[in-house]
Amino acid sequence: MTVPSSAEGDTLSKSLINAAAPPRTFLARFQRWEWMLVGLIVIVVALNTALSPYFLDAQNLSRTSSDFMEMGIMMLAMVFIIITGGIDLSVASNLGMCASFMGWLFMAGVDIWIAALAALALGTFAGFVNGTLVARMKLPPLVVTLGTYAFYRGVAYVLLGDQAARGYPEAFTYIGQGKLLGTLLPFSVALFGVLAVVFGLVLHKTTFGRYLFAIGNNENASVYSGVPVARIKVIIFTVSGFMAALAGLVLAARFGSTRPDIGNGLELSVITAAVLGGVDINGGAGTMSGAVLSLFLIGLLRFGMGLLNIQGQVQGVVIGLLLILSILLPNVAHTFSGSGRKLQRHSLWAIIAFVVVFIAFVAFFFWSREAVLIK
Amino acid sequence: MKHRTLYFVLALAMVLSLALSGCGKKATGPLTFVLVPKNLGNPYFDTANNGAQEAAKELGVTVTYQGSAAADATQQIQLINSLIAQKVNGLAISANDSDALVPVGKDAIKAGIPVVSWDSAIGKEGRVLHINQAVLHDIGAIEIKMALDLTGADGGKIAILSATSTAPNQNAWIEVMKEELTKPEYAKLELVDVVYGDDDDTKSYNEAQALFKKYPDLKVIIAPTTVGIAASARAVTDAGLIGKVFVTGLGTPNQMREYVKNGASPEFALWNPGDLGYLSIYVLHALATGEIKGVAGEKFTAGKLGEYTIQEDADLGVNVLLGPPFVYNADNIDQFNW
Numbered sequence: 014m015t016v017p018s019s020a021e022g023d024t025l026s027k028s029l030i031n032a033a034a035p036p037r038t039f040l041a042r043f044q045r046w047e048w049m050l051v052g053l054i055v056i057v058v059a060l061n062t063a064l065s066p067y068f069l070d071a072q073n074l075s076r077t078s079s080d081f082m083e084m085g086i087m088m089l090a091m092v093f094i095i096i097t098g099g100i101d102l103s104v105a106s107n108l109g110m111c112a113s114f115m116g117w118l119f120m121a122g123v124d125i126w127i128a129a130l131a132a133l134a135l136g137t138f139a140g141f142v143n144g145t146l147v148a149r150m151k152l153p154p155l156v157v158t159l160g161t162y163a164f165y166r167g168v169a170y171v172l173l174g175d176q177a178a179r180g181y182p183e184a185f186t187y188i189g190q191g192k193l194l195g196t197l198l199p200f201s202v203a204l205f206g207v208l209a210v211v212f213g214l215v216l217h218k219t220t221f222g223r224y225l226f227a228i229g230n231n232e233n234a235s236v237y238s239g240v241p242v243a244r245i246k247v248i249i250f251t252v253s254g255f256m257a258a259l260a261g262l263v264l265a266a267r268f269g270s271t272r273p274d275i276g277n278g279l280e281l282s283v284i285t286a287a288v289l290g291g292v293d294i295n296g297g298a299g300t301m302s303g304a305v306l307s308l309f310l311i312g313l314l315r316f317g318m319g320l321l322n323i324q325g326q327v328q329g330v331v332i333g334l335l336l337i338l339s340i341l342l343p344n345v346a347h348t349f350s351g352s353g354r355k356l357q358r359h360s361l362w363a364i365i366a367f368v369v370v371f372i373a374f375v376a377f378f379f380w381s382r383e384a385v386l387i388k
Numbered sequence: 389m390k391h392r393t394l395y396f397v398l399a400l401a402m403v404l405s406l407a408l409s410g411c412g413k414k415a416t417g418p419l420t421f422v423l424v425p426k427n428l429g430n431p432y433f434d435t436a437n438n439g440a441q442e443a444a445k446e447l448g449v450t451v452t453y454q455g456s457a458a459a460d461a462t463q464q465i466q467l468i469n470s471l472i473a474q475k476v477n478g479l480a481i482s483a484n485d486s487d488a489l490v491p492v493g494k495d496a497i498k499a500g501i502p503v504v505s506w507d508s509a510i511g512k513e514g515r516v517l518h519i520n521q522a523v524l525h526d527i528g529a530i531e532i533k534m535a536l537d538l539t540g541a542d543g544g545k546i547a548i549l550s551a552t553s554t555a556p557n558q559n560a561w562i563e564v565m566k567e568e569l570t571k572p573e574y575a576k577l578e579l580v581d582v583v584y585g586d587d588d589d590t591k592s593y594n595e596a597q598a599l600f601k602k603y604p605d606l607k608v609i610i611a612p613t614t615v616g617i618a619a620s621a622r623a624v625t626d627a628g629l630i631g632k633v634f635v636t637g638l639g640t641p642n643q644m645r646e647y648v649k650n651g652a653s654p655e656f657a658l659w660n661p662g663d664l665g666y667l668s669i670y671v672l673h674a675l676a677t678g679e680i681k682g683v684a685g686e687k688f689t690a691g692k693l694g695e696y697t698i699q700e701d702a703d704l705g706v707n708v709l710l711g712p713p714f715v716y717n718a719d720n721i722d723q724f725n726w
Binding site for chain 2: 065067070073076077080177179186190264267268269270272274275276277278279315316319320322324325326328329
């Protein structure tokens with residue numbers, strides 16, 4: 014995202030401070046948002062345990078956790094991109110294209126593992142195309158990936174049409190359905206865990222990671238400071254493509270089949286998870302732990318709501334409201350810490366109104382749900 | 389510090405409100421079955437739920453109706469996972485993806501939950517049996533029977549207005565219709581033409597008009613497609629031919645209501661989704677109580693629908709056939725809203 018010129022001096026100094034003393038900034042962030050997420054998770058777990066006898070059940074949690082891993086895998090790379098101020102809307106379409114490509118090869122008689130490798134290569138290339146268009150051609154990522162969003166999904170349909178690729182061998186479906194030997198831990202969760210640690214380390218412990226924050230805070234300043242901005246952008250979009258393909262393999266393995274609409278619409282869930290995790294949509298701020306926590310929060314919240322038989326539409330509304338709240342609260346906090354009492358009162362009222370609307374909506378829903386159910 | 393407290397209070401308020409409103413009535417019946425449509429907000433599936441609730445009352449069980457927001461396999465699997473976690477006593481699912489739902493269906497069966505599919509089948513290994521709404525032959529046969537109803541015993545000229553010339557379902561039905569017409573009871577029916585409206589409203593309308601011109605003494609148009617039947621009925625109405633030319637075939641009640649009432653299409657056929665939901669619950673009940681195991685040849689009784697025999701064929705695996713298509717007419721059409 015471009016920075017308005019009037020604020021350029023301000024953000025420039027901000028980016029310099031960031032680059033100079035990142036650990037402190039992260040710690041401050043952690044205190045604010047990550048603990049909030051931990052608190053929410055604790056509340057959600059406690060309430061769900063109280064409300065449903067099926068919630069705290071290892072078997073159930075194990076089964077439901079794998080429902081969110083494809084999302085999580087794509088989210089890791091998305092965090093990188095959003096921190097630089099970019100966005101990748103094409104991830105779910107890329108996932109669909111790669112899974113379909115693998116299915117198409119498999120149906121044509123290619124060995125499943127070779128097909129899977131080819132799919133990973135295709136996804137990586139698709140990400141590279143995004144990155145090249147964004148970084149080398151200087152096109153806005155929103156528009157580029159909106160275009161490839163349609164294009165990649167289109168390719169999936171061209172490959173498989175209205176057919177399904179099926180009959181994947183058990184060794185392959187293990188990726189999506191299997192559990193680690195002797196435990197209830199799904200393989201996909203373990204895979205996500207390892208990747209999350211790797212991505213977290215890269216983001217917070219390497220120069221590369223610090224460059225991502227610098228680009229997000231002020232791209233121009235980064236260029237003049239000698240940060241290889243274009244190359245980094247190509248790399249992160251390429252990584253995002255690879256992760257989308259990997260998520261595609263996991264999802265296809267979980268389904269035991271592929272249809273071209275596989276993973277449709279997941280990109281928005283991925284972005285939601287990242288932003289709810291405290292990754293600033295304008296770039297420049299965010300932590301991997303926050304994003305991972307928010308993924309857990311969303312998963313537990315959705316599972317809990319599912320156990321209470323809350324319908325899908327409303328689950329979406331709750332997550333959406335949580336998201337709005339998550340971007341609203343830091344702004345309010347900023348107002349509090351800043352000066353100006355009028356602003357402060359204004360924001361407080363906005364929050365109160367927000368909570369009232371939220372409660373009213375939930376009440377309304379349950380009222381309407383009862384009306385629908387008991388005919 | 390102050391901010392953090394604020395966060396927590398707000399979060400607490402939010403989650404509490406959510407939780408408190410979640411303390412609704414819980415299912416208390418001895419057995420709980422869940423009817424899972426492709427998605428919510430579709431009148432077709434809502435009608436199926438009405439039938440399912442009727443069966444629930446008769447059997448003394450609880451049936452809840454739960455679907456995902458969108459007709460999407462990922463969301464549907466998430467939903468089914470939470471239903472397995474609740475240890476419900478049976479699942480009747482209209483699958484968004486016959487293959488992708490196989491693993492989760494297997495999981496449910498492994499957890500001791502009988503799974504049947506209805507409306508749209510889950511692959512054979514992912515369910516105990518499928519409840520099939522109609523078979524090819526019955527659909528073709530009922531359309532010819534309705535045509536004779538409409539012409540009366542004297543018979544007359546009939547024409548078929550189909551979808552595209554390559555539509556596999558329609559072509560199979562037309563073959564059956566032609567076979568049926570060779571039977572002696574239909575000797576007075578004369579099939580004069582088969583035309584194609586390409587499932588396009590305007591083209592179907594024009595084709596119907598062309599039929600009126602070409603065959604001035606045409607008695608019946610059979611349209612084995614929901615687009616064609618509505619367009620033909622409108623063409624009959626617009627041309628002032630009500631009472632002279634009748635339209636029949638396959639249609640849906642909301643789309644055809646006006647033409648059933650004005651006489652352009654006194655009767656048409658399709659299965660009744662209400663019966664489909666009703667039968668699904670009876671099948672689940674028979675499976676959950678151990679009355680049947682889901683093996684071909686077993687018999688059970690499904691309330692008002694009578695006795696059923698489980699069958700097995702290569703395409704659908706183990707299945708139960710709902711029965712002959714349902715005929716909609718002026719007497720019953722107002723009971724349906726889908």
